[in-house]
Amino acid sequence: xxxxxxxxxxxxxxxxxxxxxxxxxxxxxxxxxxxxxxxxxxxxxxxxxxxxxxxxxxxxxxxxxxxxxxxxxxxxxxxxxxxxxxxxxxxxxxxxxxxxxxxxxxxxxxxxxxxxxxxxxxxxxxxxxxxxxxxxxxxxxxxxxxxxxxxxxxxxxxxxxxxxxxxxxxxxxxxxxxxxxxxxxxxxxxxxxxxxxxxxxxxxxxxxxxxxxxxxxxxxxxxxxxxxxxxxxxxxxxxxxxxxxxxxxxxxxxxxxxxxxxxxxxxxxxxxxxxxxxxxxxxxxxxxxxxxxxxxxxxxxxxxxxxxxxxxxxxxxxxxxxxxxxxxxxxxxxxxxxxxxxxxxxxxxxxxxxxxxxxxxxxxxxxxxxxxxxxx
Numbered sequence: 409x410x411x412x413x414x415x416x417x418x419x420x421x422x423x424x425x426x427x428x429x430x431x432x433x434x435x436x437x438x439x440x441x442x443x444x445x446x447x448x449x450x451x452x453x454x455x456x457x458x459x460x461x462x463x464x465x466x467x468x469x470x471x472x473x474x475x476x477x478x479x480x481x482x483x484x485x486x487x488x489x490x491x492x493x494x495x496x497x498x499x500x501x502x503x504x505x506x507x508x509x510x511x512x513x514x515x516x517x518x519x520x521x522x523x524x525x526x527x528x529x530x531x532x533x534x535x536x537x538x539x540x541x542x543x544x545x546x547x548x549x550x551x552x553x554x555x556x557x558x559x560x561x562x563x564x565x566x567x568x569x570x571x572x573x574x575x576x577x578x579x580x581x582x583x584x585x586x587x588x589x590x591x592x593x594x595x596x597x598x599x600x601x602x603x604x605x606x607x608x609x610x611x612x613x614x615x616x617x618x619x620x621x622x623x624x625x626x627x628x629x630x631x632x633x634x635x636x637x638x639x640x641x642x643x644x645x646x647x648x649x650x651x652x653x654x655x656x657x658x659x660x661x662x663x664x665x666x667x668x669x670x671x672x673x674x675x676x677x678x679x680x681x682x683x684x685x686x687x688x689x690x691x692x693x694x695x696x697x698x699x700x701x702x703x704x705x706x707x708x709x710x711x712x713x714x715x716x717x718x719x720x721x722x723x724x725x726x727x728x729x730x731x732x733x734x735x736x737x738x739x740x741x742x743x744x745x746x747x748x749x750x751x752x753x754x755x756x757x758x759x760x761x762x763x764x765x766x767x768x769x770x771x772x773x774x775x776x777x778x779x780x781x782x783x784x
Contacts, residue, residue: 413656416446420453422658426643427585427618434643436611436636439622440629440671441647446656447622448472450647451589454620464498464582467573469566470589473499477562480532481552489552490532491561502572502579504528511568512561518606519560519599522553533561563591563603567610574614586611586619591628600628601688608635622647626671630692669696670766677761680754685745690732693757697729700764712763713756725759728752 413419426432441447451470458465476494493500502508509526516524522537536549553561573583591603604627611619612635623629636642646659672692679685697709706712710726732749745753 409660411658411660412650412653413658414653415655416449416453417457419450419656419658420457423450423454423620424457427620432643435615435618435638435641436643437620438629438632438636438642438644439620439647440626440645441622441624443624445624445647445649447589447624447647451587451620451622454585454587458585465584466587467499467570467580467583467585468587468589469563469591470587473566474559474562476500477533477558479552482550487550489550490527490530490534491558493531493533495531499569500531502569502577503531506572506577506579508565508568511571512564515564515567515606516561518602519564520557522551522557524561535561560599566591567607570617571610574610574617576616583617586617588619588621590623590625600625601631604628604631605635608632612636612638626675627692630672630695669699672696673761673766676757680750680757683750685750685753687732687743687745687749689745689753690729693753693760694729697760700760712760725752725756729756 455466482488525534573580697712701709
């Protein structure tokens with residue numbers, strides 16, 4: 409099902425209607441969209457629409473949220489490096505009264521090995537890390553954390569505030585909607601799985617706040633779709649723009665959208681090209697093979713690896729996918745593939761892509777050469 413929207417405002421109205429109890433009463437809206445589609449503009453439009461009666465109703469996370477944090481690098485002395493918080497923002501409404509350190513720290517420890525202290529008088533954050541040298545260790549304060557670590561910290565800060573909103577804490581009782589745009593744009597795939605699973609757990613264990621989540625990250629989208637796929641509560645979309653009208657298009661299917669499998673296939677190809685292959689990539693490959701097999705009327709996904717069931721190579725590859733995609737351990741305890749398994753993965757993936765034609769414009773120019781090499 410496809411719906412066209414002339415402009416951003418009509419799209420925002422549609423999304424809000426989907427969440428309204430008197431209308432569709434969805435609990436979650438999940439949007440997949442490529443970069444450049446306008447996801448951030450949409451999140452801000454949704455937020456602004458909530459101010460129509462003079463009172464804000466949306467707690468949001470997007471690129472503007474990260475702008476509420478800025479570095480003072482102490483350029484004169486290069487010693488007292490701190491992260492400054494924008495004291496004018498309502499985002500930090502409960503900073504001084506709610507002991508945010510103790511709310512953020514358990515979340516941060518899931519992803520990082522550094523610690524922090526919030527100075528509520530000066531609206532700054534000091535970072536520190538424990539360094540071990542032989543039998544001794546010391547705490548190094550005022551460290552400058554990496555950009556990726558900073559993003560993780562900001563994300564955990566947001567999660568702590570989201571939990572306060574869900575709990576209807578007074579400082580955040582105004583929140584009716586949580587809008588999250590691309591929370592893991594700078595994280596690797598391992599953290600993407602962890603972030604998606606944790607976020608889904610937070611949202612599912614409550615009924616007070618509704619959520620809109622948009623992302624260009626296919627693995628994150630896949631985990632969120634599976635975690636939030638409660639009956640009649642989730643509405644998944646593929647968001648794109650219409651070049652001819654400058655409007656927007658929403659596509660929806662009752663199962664995992666087909667576009668998503670094409671996007672996942674693109675991700676698998678890029679992972680294979682980079683050599684950064686983990687065992688969970690076999691989970692994704694198997695999912696694509698199973699959907700393709702159903703579409704073509706086959707009973708087993710192995711038919712999409714090799715048409716000839718008596719071919720020994722086809723049997724080996726089917727067993728390889730079976731074994732390495734078995735169980736959730738490969739998702740939540742990611743392990744890099746062995747070199748031999750990477751070769752198997754490449755041969756299976758390229759064989760599949762040579763048998764079933766996909767739009768070559770979606771893939772790098774190296775695709776044709778790789779297909780020839782893998783199928784010789």
